[in-house]
Amino acid sequence: MSKISLKLNSWTVAAGISMIATTLGLSMSAVQSQSVKTIAIDGSSTVFPITEAVAEEFQKSQGGRVRVTVGVSGTGGGFKKFCRGETDISGASRPILQKEIEACKAAGIRYMELPVAYDAITVVVNPQNTWAKNLSVAELKKMWEPGAQGKVNSWSLIRKGFPNAPLKLFGPGANSGTFDYFTEAIVGKAKSSRGDFTASEDDNVLVQGVSRDKNAIGYFGYAYYAENQKRLKAVPVNGVLPSPTTVKNGSYSPLSRPLFIYVSSKSVDKPEVKQFVQFYLRNGAKFAQETRYVALPASAYTTAQSHFGKKRFGTVFGGKEAVGLKIDELLRREAQ
Known part of the structure; x- marks a missing residue:
């Protein structure tokens, strides 16, 4: 290690x-x-x-x-x-x-x-997740926008063909700059987010949460994913995986910052x-x-x-x- x-x-x-x-x-x-x-x-x-x-x-x-x-x-x-x-x-x-x-x-x-x-804000799922091989910005918005609270609680509601399994969300708390940036980039307005998710200012809590639940998805800074790749799987956003190369060439957008x-x-x-x-x-x-x-x-x-x-x-x-x-x-x- x-x-x-x-x-x-x-x-x-x-x-x-x-x-x-x-x-x-x-x-x-x-x-x-x-x-x-x-x-x-x-x-x-x-x-x-x-x-x-x-x-x-x-x-x-x-x-x-x-x-x-x-x-x-x-x-x-x-x-x-x-x-x-x-x-x-x-x-x-x-x-x-x-x-x-x-x-x-x-x-x-x-x-x-x-x-x-x-940095590249990285969207992660549990390694046992076999269906979320790519997510669009629109699909991420469908998960995280305020109107999803209490309604969008199953993976099957994100895309046709996804399983009827509970959607377990993990993300940074409201004092987090990552939360501000992600909501602005994905939802269209900073701090505009559903509130029924597991939130923490400690990214390691989010790592643990996603790594322990097959149906979980979360987001945080790239370093926390890079150091936990055996426990997590990064999801391409709009077909592009986060990496130093995709950050440098600008293709990992809009989640590079x-x-x-x-x-x-x-x-x-x-x-x-x-x-x-x-x-x-x-x-x-x-x-x-x-x-x-x-x-x-x-x-x-x-x-x-x-x-x-x-x-x-x-x-x-x-x-x-x-x-x-x-x-x-x-x-x-x-x-x-």
Whole structure:
């Protein structure tokens, strides 16, 4: 089992707990601990594996002088903490939205938006599912739209020829950026979804749910599928399977999307935060690949480093989702 697989598969978070401290075995005396600097990060469960990997290596490089905590409140939950000034950095699986921009502004917090990788939201079924060999966006909408609640409860209602078997749905919770993006891309409106499904901010709960039920279907970030391929089966969407290749060439649409970190203006001048972000961007491609996401081209990390160095605040997305955004389109926006 790979190193990141062990992390992903062993990561279980009790309901209601949103902060995971990655202390990573650093021991120090009480005297020493008084001088240890802490970097507080929260947000997306999708971005978590990348940031956790970066945090581990960065802490090692600092020899115990810096502690990094990585929380998992979901993208929306993370922005709430970020805009209250509770965190230095927020991980996000979608761009910051207008209401979050306004919340940060009201608190006097500006932010730097830095893309760190690309992801493919992956639709998965149980390996014993022999019928869902491909699903269209329209069929996924039929499953997940609000009007399906209490009505579309059998696979036979999705497509003629599918079995009369219960449709068991697993998906991210309402604070998740993955939930926001998926509903926008599939249903046509962010957060527009039926409510009668098993929801969790912990993607490993979703992995377990689908892997244990022949009739289950769910969705989450590609890394959680890639590390559990023996327990899950990915479903092509509109005939295309998610993969680094289909993300890079833009054919896995509309479920490919960029991943970000946001750095607070109140934290950017802290030496430890500055060093951490620089470390993150210098090694972004390596950590994206290690955690089974799609690395951005080298030019994207160079641009991000330049923007960070120049303290370029704000977002290039205008407070809106960016459904179906291809990597080359992201690079053009970021270069402006």
